[in-house]
Amino acid sequence: MTAAGGAAPVAAGLFTNPDAEGAIRLLGQRCRACGACFFPGGRMSCIRCFGTELETVELDGAGKVECLTVVRQAPKGYYGPLPYAIGSVVLGADVRVLAQLVGRAPEAWRCGDAVAACVFELPRARDGGDPALCYGFRPSASAAERTAAERSR
Amino acid sequence: MGEAYIIGAGITRFARHEDRTVESLAAEAVVQALRDAGIGWGQVQQLYAAHVKQGVAAGQRVIKQVGPSGIPVLNVENCAAAGSTAVREASLAVRAGEFDLVVVAGFEKMEPGLLSVFPAGDPRVVMGMTVLPMRFALMGAKHMHEFGTTIEQFAQISVKNHEHAVHNPIAQYPKNVSLEQVLASRIICDPITVLQCSPTSDGAAAVVICSEEFLRRSGARRAVRVVASGLTSDSDEQARNVHTLELMERASRRAYERAGVAPEDVDVAETHDCFTVSEVISYEALGLCAKGEGGRLVDERATWIGGRIPVNPSGGLLARGHPLGATGVAQICELVTQLRGEAGPRQVEGARIGLAANTGMWSCCVTLLEKAD
Ligand SMILES: [Zn+2]
Numbered sequence: 001m002t003a004a005g006g007a008a009p010v011a012a013g014l015f016t017n018p019d020a021e022g023a024i025r026l027l028g029q030r031c032r033a034c035g036a037c038f039f040p041g042g043r044m045s046c047i048r049c050f051g052t053e054l055e056t057v058e059l060d061g062a063g064k065v066e067c068l069t070v071v072r073q074a075p076k077g078y079y080g081p082l083p084y085a086i087g088s089v090v091l092g093a094d095v096r097v098l099a100q101l102v103g104r105a106p107e108a109w110r111c112g113d114a115v116a117a118c119v120f121e122l123p124r125a126r127d128g129g130d131p132a133l134c135y136g137f138r139p140s141a142s143a144a145e146r147t148a149a150e151r152s153r
Numbered sequence: 154m155g156e157a158y159i160i161g162a163g164i165t166r167f168a169r170h171e172d173r174t175v176e177s178l179a180a181e182a183v184v185q186a187l188r189d190a191g192i193g194w195g196q197v198q199q200l201y202a203a204h205v206k207q208g209v210a211a212g213q214r215v216i217k218q219v220g221p222s223g224i225p226v227l228n229v230e231n232c233a234a235a236g237s238t239a240v241r242e243a244s245l246a247v248r249a250g251e252f253d254l255v256v257v258a259g260f261e262k263m264e265p266g267l268l269s270v271f272p273a274g275d276p277r278v279v280m281g282m283t284v285l286p287m288r289f290a291l292m293g294a295k296h297m298h299e300f301g302t303t304i305e306q307f308a309q310i311s312v313k314n315h316e317h318a319v320h321n322p323i324a325q326y327p328k329n330v331s332l333e334q335v336l337a338s339r340i341i342c343d344p345i346t347v348l349q350c351s352p353t354s355d356g357a358a359a360v361v362i363c364s365e366e367f368l369r370r371s372g373a374r375r376a377v378r379v380v381a382s383g384l385t386s387d388s389d390e391q392a393r394n395v396h397t398l399e400l401m402e403r404a405s406r407r408a409y410e411r412a413g414v415a416p417e418d419v420d421v422a423e424t425h426d427c428f429t430v431s432e433v434i435s436y437e438a439l440g441l442c443a444k445g446e447g448g449r450l451v452d453e454r455a456t457w458i459g460g461r462i463p464v465n466p467s468g469g470l471l472a473r474g475h476p477l478g479a480t481g482v483a484q485i486c487e488l489v490t491q492l493r494g495e496a497g498p499r500q501v502e503g504a505r506i507g508l509a510a511n512t513g514m515w516s517c518c519v520t521l522l523e524k525a526d
Contacts, residue, residue, distance in 0.1 A: 069290035096394035
């Protein structure tokens with residue numbers, strides 16, 4: 001579940017290059033007019049004030065699980081392990097990101113758990129193919145998160 | 154602005170119609186609605202065709218079966234809110250004086266399995282985030298965490314709607330299920346089990362809508378007035394992942410304001426129970442109870458037929474079935490039947506004002522109807 005050799009990101013521009021422990025920062029957009037941040041980026045205008053002066057920013061690496069669900073039936077086009085947990089994670093004051101919660105049994109996650117952004121691999125096709133490097137969240141007590149937190153300070 | 158009245162309603166059985174074309178299903182509903190209204194197809198001035206994944210110019214294909222009258226066809230795609238969106242557009246055109254008599258048909262033949270709207274290779278697909286109940290599962294989880302709502306309260310919606318469907322001759326699953334069965338069925342996405350998901354369905358529904366002038370001239374009886382509607386699309390809810398039915402809240406507020414009607418005035422409602430969770434939270438979004446009290450409304454059995462505010466007497470999407478483009482029109486058909494007092498064993502006694510809340514991906518349409526006499 002850590003950054004591994006050579007898998008290409010699931011899409012470009014979503015997160016920073018992972019460090020040795022697989023820690024990342026998600027890349028969002030920030031509105032210069034009102035300060036609102038959002039993820040994913042790629043928008044032409046702010047979701048709050050519709051301002052068009054936007055800049056790419058690294059979002060907080062640490063967050064909290066607001067709510068989660070455990071998925072037990074694979075949706076079309078998903079070839080990763082089952083079951084898996086999807087959480088709505090609040091980063092900083094008001095940015096909510098939906099992503100898989102990894103590094104712990106899916107059923108063991110609870111609302112309010114502290115998490116850190118990380119990468120993990122998922123297959124792109126039924127037979128595996130080239131894996132995709134995906135963003136997700138893992139328990140924040142890990143050494144990786146402490147390192148990331150120190151670095152950001 | 155003039156008024157718009159529904160004077161005819163028709164609906165096919167909701168089922169897996171392996172041996173039928175979608176055009177023949179739609180034509181059956183249209184012909185039934187015309188017969189119910191006592192109107193000939195030759196008098197109809199425009200057809201609104203609501204559908205989601207039925208291919209190009211599906212409405213024109215339907216007309217070939219009903220009759221080549223040469224009238225204009227408007228195809229309406231608005232995901233699962235297509236049906237009510239079409240009824241809204243038709244009513245607005247009639248109220249604006251453009252037409253005296255129009256027909257709205259909603260129809261769908263669905264592919265098996267969970268609905269998928271994202272292209273293969275989309276990051277959300279690879280990461281397993283397109284599982285359809287996900288948004289509602291997260292909404293449910295948040296509601297449970299914030300308000301203490303229970304898995305059982307959500308599951309009771311499936312029990313209720315199946316119980317209601319037993320008395321609906323067109324329902325796809327007219328059979329009782331127990332709370333234990335609902336909870337013990339396969340989990341798709343915690344806390345949503347398969348018996349808490351609407352099924353894959355085929356079917357069609359149609360309504361005939363006319364102006365006040367036409368109503369007076371024709372002397373049609375059993376009319377139901379389209380009082381007001383509200384339609385909202387995209388929103389903060391999606392952009393910020395706030396896990397609420399904010400779209401529905403805004404759409405209903407607009408409809409209530411336009412109608413001069415309060416939530417307490419509503420006698421019967423058809424809401425979008427694509428999953429059990431959405432029905433419980435819709436009680437709050439529609440103002441049928443206070444925020445956080447959806448679960449309590451379930452415990453009080455207030456939304457069963459015979460309760461304070463019966464919801465989904467038809468069986469809802471869960472048990473009547475959910476052919477995407479047909480659903481919004483089917484909700485209106487049920488309300489028309491209820492307000493006419495013709496719903497037989499599933500009749501909500503004395504119903505005068507009905508509300509339909511129909512949601513699609515990133516749109517919600519709320520319609521208020523009133524008995525006309
Ligand atoms: Zn802004």
